[in-house]
Amino acid sequence: MKKYAMVVDSSVCIDCKGCMVSCKVQNNVPRGYWRNWIKQTTPDFSLGKLTRTHFQPGGCMQCDVPTCVQACPSGATFKDQETGIVHVNESLCIGCGKCVRACPYGARFRHPEKRVPDKCDFCFSAGRLAQGIPPACVDTCPTKARVFGDLNDPDSEVSRLLRDNHTVRVTSANIDTQPNIFYLAATEPANWPGDVEFPQSFSVMASLVNPLVKVAVGLSALGVAGMWAKQAFAPDSEDDEQGPEASHPEPTVSKQD
Amino acid sequence: MDETMKTLSRRNFLKASAAAMTTAAGVPALKGLVSTGHAAAPAPQAGPITDHFTACDMCFNRCGMIARVQNGRVIKLDPNPKFLKSRGMLCARGNAATAHIYDPDRLKHPLLRKGARGEGKWQRITWDQALDHAAEQFERIAEKYTRCGVMFSPGSDMQSQFLIRFAEVFGSYNITSHETLCLLSLHRAYLDTFGETPYPDVLYSKYIIISGANPYEAIITPDTIDLMEARKNGCKLVVLDPRYTKTAALADEWYAIRPHTDMAFFLALAHVIIHEGLYDQQYAEEMLFGLDELRAHVRKYTPEWAAGETGIPADDIRRIARELAAAAPTSMVYTGRRTSDYEDSTQIRRSMAIVNALLANWDRPGGILAAREVGVRAPYFDIPWYDDNPDDRIDYGMAPGLIHHEGSYKLMRDAIIKGEPYPIRGWFTFKTNFMQTAANRNKTIEMLDHLDFIVNADIAMTDTAWYSDLLLPSPSFLERNDPVSALQGSSACACAIWRDAVVPAMYESRDMLWICTELSKRLGFPETFDFDIHQYREWQLAGIPEAAQAIKEDGVYYNPSKVYGIYADSPLRTQAQKIELFNQRYANMGLDPMPVYKPPRPTEGKFRMVVGRTAFFTHSNTNNALLIEFEEENTLWIHPEPATRMGLRDGERVFVTSDVAQVELALKFFEGIEKETVYMATGFGALSPGQRLVHNRGASIAEVLEDHADYITGNMAMHETLVTVSRKVG
Numbered sequence: 001m002k003k004y005a006m007v008v009d010s011s012v013c014i015d016c017k018g019c020m021v022s023c024k025v026q027n028n029v030p031r032g033y034w035r036n037w038i039k040q041t042t043p044d045f046s047l048g049k050l051t052r053t054h055f056q057p058g059g060c061m062q063c064d065v066p067t068c069v070q071a072c073p074s075g076a077t078f079k080d081q082e083t084g085i086v087h088v089n090e091s092l093c094i095g096c097g098k099c100v101r102a103c104p105y106g107a108r109f110r111h112p113e114k115r116v117p118d119k120c121d122f123c124f125s126a127g128r129l130a131q132g133i134p135p136a137c138v139d140t141c142p143t144k145a146r147v148f149g150d151l152n153d154p155d156s157e158v159s160r161l162l163r164d165n166h167t168v169r170v171t172s173a174n175i176d177t178q179p180n181i182f183y184l185a186a187t188e189p190a191n192w193p194g195d196v197e198f199p200q201s202f203s204v205m206a207s208l209v210n211p212l213v214k215v216a217v218g219l220s221a222l223g224v225a226g227m228w229a230k231q232a233f234a235p236d237s238e239d240d241e242q243g244p245e246a247s248h249p250e251p252t253v254s255k256q257d
Numbered sequence: 258m259d260e261t262m263k264t265l266s267r268r269n270f271l272k273a274s275a276a277a278m279t280t281a282a283g284v285p286a287l288k289g290l291v292s293t294g295h296a297a298a299p300a301p302q303a304g305p306i307t308d309h310f311t312a313c314d315m316c317f318n319r320c321g322m323i324a325r326v327q328n329g330r331v332i333k334l335d336p337n338p339k340f341l342k343s344r345g346m347l348c349a350r351g352n353a354a355t356a357h358i359y360d361p362d363r364l365k366h367p368l369l370r371k372g373a374r375g376e377g378k379w380q381r382i383t384w385d386q387a388l389d390h391a392a393e394q395f396e397r398i399a400e401k402y403t404r405c406g407v408m409f410s411p412g413s414d415m416q417s418q419f420l421i422r423f424a425e426v427f428g429s430y431n432i433t434s435h436e437t438l439c440l441l442s443l444h445r446a447y448l449d450t451f452g453e454t455p456y457p458d459v460l461y462s463k464y465i466i467i468s469g470a471n472p473y474e475a476i477i478t479p480d481t482i483d484l485m486e487a488r489k490n491g492c493k494l495v496v497l498d499p500r501y502t503k504t505a506a507l508a509d510e511w512y513a514i515r516p517h518t519d520m521a522f523f524l525a526l527a528h529v530i531i532h533e534g535l536y537d538q539q540y541a542e543e544m545l546f547g548l549d550e551l552r553a554h555v556r557k558y559t560p561e562w563a564a565g566e567t568g569i570p571a572d573d574i575r576r577i578a579r580e581l582a583a584a585a586p587t588s589m590v591y592t593g594r595r596t597s598d599y600e601d602s603t604q605i606r607r608s609m610a611i612v613n614a615l616l617a618n619w620d621r622p623g624g625i626l627a628a629r630e631v632g633v634r635a636p637y638f639d640i641p642w643y644d645d646n647p648d649d650r651i652d653y654g655m656a657p658g659l660i661h662h663e664g665s666y667k668l669m670r671d672a673i674i675k676g677e678p679y680p681i682r683g684w685f686t687f688k689t690n691f692m693q694t695a696a697n698r699n700k701t702i703e704m705l706d707h708l709d710f711i712v713n714a715d716i717a718m719t720d721t722a723w724y725s726d727l728l729l730p731s732p733s734f735l736e737r738n739d740p741v742s743a744l745q746g747s748s749a750c751a752c753a754i755w756r757d758a759v760v761p762a763m764y765e766s767r768d769m770l771w772i773c774t775e776l777s778k779r780l781g782f783p784e785t786f787d788f789d790i791h792q793y794r795e796w797q798l799a800g801i802p803e804a805a806q807a808i809k810e811d812g813v814y815y816n817p818s819k820v821y822g823i824y825a826d827s828p829l830r831t832q833a834q835k836i837e838l839f840n841q842r843y844a845n846m847g848l849d850p851m852p853v854y855k856p857p858r859p860t861e862g863k864f865r866m867v868v869g870r871t872a873f874f875t876h877s878n879t880n881n882a883l884l885i886e887f888e889e890e891n892t893l894w895i896h897p898e899p900a901t902r903m904g905l906r907d908g909e910r911v912f913v914t915s916d917v918a919q920v921e922l923a924l925k926f927f928e929g930i931e932k933e934t935v936y937m938a939t940g941f942g943a944l945s946p947g948q949r950l951v952h953n954r955g956a957s958i959a960e961v962l963e964d965h966a967d968y969i970t971g972n973m974a975m976h977e978t979l980v981t982v983s984r985k986v987g
Contacts, residue, residue, distance in 0.1 A: 012485050014473040015503055016872040021352035021883055026333055031886060043506065045928040049573070053506035127306075139335050142346035142476070143485040 003084040003151040004062065004122050004129075004180070007161040011185040012143040013038060013055040019137035019146060023059075026126050026136035033109050035059060035120040036137050041188045054188040057145055059137065060107040060120035061170075061179030062086050067196045068117075071102030077117070084151075084180060085124055090116045104172035104193035105179075122148065151180070158182075172196050304328045309759045310337060310812030312742075314734030315350035315357065316875040317413045318478045319744055321812055322347060322354075324735060324759040331355055331735055331760055339811045342746030343478040349873040350476075353883035357733060358763070362717055362880060362947055364730035365764035374705060375724050377946060384765065388772070391727055392779035394710040395427065398683040403646050404428030408669065408681050412688035415739040415756065416769035418635070419786075420687050423773040426785045428643040430650040431681060433664040435689050438696075441665075441972040443596040445658045446606030449840050450614065452830030455625035457592050458748045459483040462623040464581050464588035466495045467504060468519050468609065469595040474503040475870030477594060479747045493584075495577060497522060497569075500869055500894070500936050501929025510573075513931045516865045516976055517599050517857035518567040522574065523590070523608035524854055525563035528555040529578035530615045536582065540617040546831075547839025547851070551611065554851045566856060568931075585616040587623030595868070598976040603658060603969035604852040607840075611852070614836045620824050622748070629751035630818040631743035632801040636793060638785060647679050656971035657846050665971025666695055667964055670704045682709040687769060688731065692720035693877035693940060696962035696973055697917050714772060717880060718947025729772060732762040738790045740770075741797040741804075748821070753804050753814045755794055848969065863979040864895070864935040866915070868958060871938060877959075879940035880948040891938040891955035892925035895982065899932050900924065903982070910985045913937075913956070915978050917963050920956035921985060935980065 015038050023029065023036050036059035043053045062079075066086050069077050076092035077099045079085070088099075093116040100108045100117055111118040123135040133139060138148040149156035161167075167182040172193045306327045313320040313334075321340020325333040334354055338345040367387035372378030382390075398406045408431040409424035411417040417434070424432050444454045459465065460483035472481045488494060496508040497519060505511035514522065530536055531552050541548050560571035560578075567574075581588050590609040596602055618624025652659065652668040659665060673681045692701055698720075705711065705724055713725035716733055739756040746752055762768070770793075774786040788796075798804045807814035828834035832841050844850040857865075870876075873884045893913055895905075905911065907926035912919050913935070920942065930936060941955030965977035 012489070014481070014485065014507065014872070016474075016476060017349040017887060018347060018352060018872075021349040021873075022335075022347065024883060025352055025355050031882070043501065043929060045501075049510045049512055051501065051506075051511060051929070053503075055503075055506075133335070136333070136335070140347045140352060142344070142348060142478075142482050144346075 001082060001152060005084070005149065005151045005158050006059075006062075006122075006135075006138070006181045007147045007149075007158045007167065007184060008057055008181060009145050009147070009184040010054065010056040010187050013057050013145040014143060015040060015053075015055040016142055018140045018142060019057060022136040022140040023120070023123075026123055026128070029118065030112055033112070033118070035107075035118065039192060054186075056183070056187055057137070057141075058105065058107075058170075058181065060086060060103075061105055061177065061181045062120075062122070063177035063179045065175070065177045067102040067104065067172075067175060067177055068099035068108060071098040073098065083122075083124065083129075085121050086119070087121055087124070088117050088119065090114065093117065101197040104175070104177065104196045105170075106192065106194065306332070309757070310808075311735060311756050311759055312340075312415075312754050312812075313343075313347065313351040313354065314414070315354050315878065316476070318343065318476070319415075319742060319754065320347060320351055320478050321345075321754070322351065323812075326759055329760055331358065337812050340752075340813050341479075341750040341815065342744050342752055342813075344482045344749075346478070346482060348476045349884060349887070350875055350878075353873075353881050354733075354735070356881045356883040357716075357878075358735055358760075360717060360880065360882070362949055363764065364716060364718060364722070364728055364766070366730055367765065368728040370726045374726070375702075375944065377723070379728070384767065384775075387727060387729060388775045388779060391712050391729075392776055394712075394727075395683060395776075395780060398709065399428070402680050402682050404643050405431055405646050405651065405679065406681050407431070407683035407685060408433065408651075408673070410434055410666075410684065410686040410689045410691065412686070414688045414769070415734075415742050416737070417687065418740065419769045419773045420685070422638055422785065423777065424685070425640045426638065426777070426782050427780065428641065428646060430646075431664070431669065432662065433666045433669055435694065436660075436663045437666040437971065438597055438691075438694055438973045438975075440593060440596045441660050441663060441970045442602035442967045443593055443606050444660060445603045445970045445972075446610050447592065449603075449658070449831070449842065450607060450610040450837055451619060451625075451627075453627050455592055455619070455627060456745050456747060457589055458621075458623050458626050459591070460487055460623075460747055460749065462487055462492050462587055462589050464493045464495075464584035465591055466497070466577070466581065466589070467508075467591040468497040468514075468522070469598065470591055470593055471498070471502040471504045471595065471870060472591075473507055474872045475594060476872055479749065480591075483747055493580065497567075499865075499867060499931035499934040501927070502869065503872065505929070510577075512567075512569045512573070513929075515566070515568045515857070515931060516867060516934055518563075520601070520605045520608045520852055520854050521558065521563040521566035522569060523605075523612050524555050524558035524852065525560045525574050526578045526581065526612050527551065527608070527615060528558045529560060529575050530582050530612070531555060533579070533582075535579065535585075536615045537585070537617045541615075544617070544619070544836050545614060546833035546835040546837050551838040551851060558854065566854070581612075581616065586618040586621045588616055589613060589618050589624055590616075592625055595870075597967070597972045598867075598974060600965050600968055600974045600977055601852075601855065602967040602972060602974060604849065608852040611838050614838060619836065620822055622821055626748065626821070627823040628745055629816070629820060629823070631745075631751045631753055631816050632804070632818075633741050633743040633753050633797050634800055636796040641782075651679065651681060652971060656966070656969060657848060658969040659971055665966065665973075666691065667966045667973050668971045670695075670700060670964075673704050673707050674700070676707070680707075682707070684708050684711045685714075686711070686721055686725070687714045688716075690715075690719040690721045690877045692724065693943065693957060693959050695959060695964070696975060696978070697964035698957060698960040699918055700964055701959075714769065716766070718945050719877065720944045720948070723945035723947060730764060730766040732758075732766040732768055735759040736762040736766065737768040740790065741794050741808075751816045751818055753798070753801070753808065753816070754812065755808055858979075860933050860979055863981050864899075865933055865976065866913075866958070866962060866978045866980050867934055867936050868939060868962075868975045869936055874938065874940055877940040877943075879951045880943070882950065885950045888938060889954070890923070891941040891958075892923045893982065894925050894927045894930050894936040896930050896932045896934075897926040897928060900926060900982070905982065905984060912983050912985055913961055913980050914983070915961045915963050915980045918960045920961045922956040924982075935982065 041054045108119045138146045149158035320343030321337030336347040368379040411420040494508045496505045497514040560574035564571040655668045711725040712727040713722045714729040804814035942957035943951045963978040965974040
């Protein structure tokens with residue numbers, strides 16, 4: 001059993017965008033969309049010679065309390081207990097788009113051709129982890145701002161970094177999703193994460209109704225076919241069309257150690 | 258290197274991972290039930306993935322790469338972790354090489370121009386026809402105008418050496434390349450101070466001043482990576498740049514220096530270091546030539562004086578000088594990049610070299626280092642004598658410090674237009690795009706009117722290709738076998754690499770070795786290219802027989818040669834055999850033996866245009882589907898204060914007018930630019946419709962820049978253009 005995680009030293013990110021292109025090529029991410037990103041602070045030029053910009057790489061946070069999984073009515077989005085990676089089982093997806101809105105990090109988007117949510121999976125499905133090579137973004141990073149590894153392995157680089165350093169988890173104000181991307185050094189995210197778009201009643205549905213739905217889906221081929229039809233004709237809402245850069249209207253930031 | 262490092266059946270892997278996912282989801286039975294929709298679509302027959310070592314060619318850095326190939330197609334490029342020069346990284350450009358080689362805009366077969374130049378009427382011809390035609394034209398020009406009547410621009414490719422060999426045997430001295438737009442002034446300045454062009458030992462430095470260069474953004478391996486590593490180890494970074502670059506954004510201190518005043522800053526540093534006695538006296542006695550002259554020379558260049566020129570407070574200048582000296586010899590003025598800036602750029606670089614000399618950092622850890630030995634040889638060949646040729650290159654004597662194997666594109670272009678001292682009527686360009694990279698594009702077009710025959714070998718329809726007469730499609734770097742190349746990787750390594758084709762050459766593309774071989778047969782000197790690539794590599798590696806095996810196994814060979822103290826027992830290659838603060842040769846030639854500061858010409862309400870680089874484009878190599886997503890169109894960066902005063906609004910379209918052209922693009926308000934300075938990215942506003950992503954998008958900086966040159970080297974001076982910015986009416 002593994003628990004994959006990423007530790008990011010954003011103080012060494014030079015915003016070269018190597019991680020973004022490497023990911024895009026590896027995962028065939030379509031034009032206009034990204035599975036990962038580099039956010040930046042707005043420089044304050046009144047500081048003169050001390051003006052700085054902080055660049056902060058990110059991607060799907062592979063949360064331990066994944067609001068996207070809670071929001072998914074069909075079980076298509078799930079957290080793999082073997083690896084800790086949050087996956088999308090495309091064949092179960094009904095294309096409702098709720099997971100996209102439920103992610104406070106803007107880490108998901110609807111794939112314009114496949115009509116299913118797309119997101120970072122640490123290059124698992126691209127086969128990199130099985131080949132023993134790190135995720136594309138980590139591998140390519142010039143300054144090695146991104147470090148990837150298994151938290152359950154005490155000898156891994158990520159475990160060592162978490163042990164030896166003060167780290168920050170960036171979480172949404174209204175729910176601590178317990179993300180598995182950790183940030184080293186002072187991190188100054190620019191207007192993210194947003195809120196989880198997630199009605200109160202929804203958590204009830206997530207914990208109670210969704211499992212029932214999942215069973216129903218499992219038993220009813222007809223239901224599945226119906227959902228496929230729905231997915232095939234589901235209209236794109238404006239939200240879904242935006243890439244992960246899209247921020248939510250009232251950005252809130254909270255950090256926890 | 259046809260061998261495969263490791264293979265993995267992707268199909269089996271995907272099966273396994275899908276099964277794992279289904280199990281983990283807790284719905285093992287479900288998979289079988291879901292039989293409709295796209296899940297049922299048959300997966301394309303995917304073959305095994307094979308891995309191949311290669312080296313990147315998206316800029317000139319040559320970072321180590323592993324190409325992952327499936328079904329004869331490059332699907333992914335990853336860094337070679339054993340490649341110390343690039344420290345196991347690959348930037349956005351390197352990653353986007355897949356879009357470069359599978360670019361739908363690639364040249365696919367030889368084309369002969371039919372209509373007027375630039376009209377875009379082409380006829381597809383065979384390679385035989387193309388080569389016959391080229392040979393015929395070269396012979397015709399040679400007969401009528403001598404062999405120097407053909408100019409060669411071999412680019413900075415690993416195969417460029419073949420075109421240089423071809424040009425020299427053909428008999429033309431007129432070879433010039435991208436370098437004359439780039440950093441010849443840097444080479445000249447350091448050759449004339451230290452006798453050699455050094456490379457900076459960024460990794461071990463404790464204090465670095467960077468003036469103009471932008472290594473965090475205009476990525477240079479290994480400096481970019483080393484600069485971050487050095488900073489983790491406590492190195493202080495001070496950046497002088499009128500533009501807030503990413504390097505400035507990450508520096509300890511950034512000064513938006515007034516353009517063209519860098520020399521004032523460095524002379525003031527020298528003033529403080531000398532007059533406060535902050536230099537190593539014993540070292541100075543042994544190693545420096547002309548310290549007394551320099552002491553007298555910099556007396557008037559006080560920090561207070563420099564503050565008035567540069568806009569940097571005198572206290573900061575004095576403090577920086579002291580800090581820099583305190584960290585010496587493990588401190589430096591970063592030597593390189595963006596050095597083709599002003600008409601006195603060689604002297605500006607000399608002022609920086611002099612500060613380095615005062616820091617006693619030459620040939621020492623954390624300082625500036627002499628080139629290490631790699632051991633790669635340049636195979637010998639005979640250069641024939643042609644009686645009717647002129648005495649020397651066309652630009653000979655036009656600049657006192659011309660670097661003779663590079664010349665000066667700017668001066669050659671002027672000479673061609675004038676027809677003096679002798680006519681040039683042919684041009685062979687390979688993988689260079691002077692139309693988009695050299696200042697004053699209209700003048701390059703004017704030069705073309707004086708040429709009878711232009712042949713261009715490239716992978717894409719660049720602007721230079723678009724205005725050529727004969728196009729020879731080239732393979733990308735992943736489709737050909739290249740000769741050995743020697744690289745310096747800072748103090749960590751001196752290495753040798755070669756490239757083998759990762760996938761077969763696409764379309765009818767042919768590499769430069771093949772083209773030169775075929776042309777040499779037609780032109781009567783077949784013995785010049787009487788070898789294949791493997792033989793050539795053997796000659797190159799004759800002195801280091803162990804290298805070939807290493808390159809096959811790891812993609813790279815490292816020479817364990819000496820790093821520091823290379824000159825410990827030998828005199829420097831300068832006239833004084835010491836570091837020449839005072840350059841005797843300059844004095845003899847009537848040049849200033851030490852850098853004399855001349856203030857910039859007043860801008861008079863105009864703006865100074867500066868060039869710069871992003872991390873995702875290399876010069877005009879912008880027509881890339883992956884990279885263009887980061888910047889779809891260039892904009893004119895301007896400080897909001899002067900712009901608002903002129904009644905301009907952020908985002909509106911404006912005319913930018915210099916003495917040579919007027920271009921139109923959108924404004925971008927940005928406080929991170931000095932108030933008298935404007936900036937726009939290179940590589941937009943392409944004339945060629947064959948560059949679909951940048952054709953007519955934004956504006957070409959090459960068009961608006963005036964063609965000034967450094968008076969010592971003839972190097973293009975890219976920062977001497979003053980422009981007016983005005984609202985686009987209507």
